[in-house]
Amino acid sequence: MIKRELAVFLVVGSLTVLIDFLTYRGLVWSAWMDVDLAKAAGFLTGTLFAYFANRVWTFGQQAHAPGSVWRFALLYAITLSANVLVNAGCLSLFSSVSITVQLAFLIATGVSAVLNFLGMKLFVFKASASTEKS
Template sequence: MIKREAGIFLVVGGLTVLIDFCIYRLLLWTGMVDVATAKTIGFLAGTVFAYVANRIWTFGHTRSGGNIVRFVLLYASTLGVNVFINSALLHLAGRSQTGIAAAFVLATGCSAVLNFLGMKFFVFKPSAQAIPK
């Protein structure tokens, strides 16, 4: 079960990043908004997709209930972890191209693992009725 969920989670994560990037680039290409606004809109669109896709596809929840609040708390927390790890690694490794890439990959990897665990056991945890006795 967890291998299937992890696989789907990775697909959803890839699609989330793709949605973020495409909307960001489209908004910049059209010149409709400035860079910060384009990035914000792209990120938010990806986040909405991630919530819905993970809720329905990855973890099989058909009703949202209070999950949205837990989702926002989780993503805010893991964003903080991501930024902290990225900053700490840049401080240790320096700002060379290799250092920047390594810090980004490690920070993203850590936050992805925390997001998966948080979604599985906190955001979309099985209800008491769904757990077999």
């Protein structure tokens, strides 16, 4: 079960990044928004997709669970903070490496992806007691 969830989570994550990027680029290209607003709109569009796709496809919750939106928002705030802090720490730690920025980005993204998966599985979309018994 966890292997399937992890595989679907990675697909959803990849699609989320693609949706964020395409929305951002489309809004900038069409000149509907300035760059900063377009980036915010892209991120929010990707985040909405991630919530619904992970709820339904990754963790199999067809119906809305009360409180899941707030738990999701809290998780994203925590993992965003972790991403930024890990990135900053890695930039400092690996300052002498020629690919410091890329390395820091990959490590920070990996840490936040693991935290997101665990947070969604154990906190946001955790199985209810009745679902676990069946």
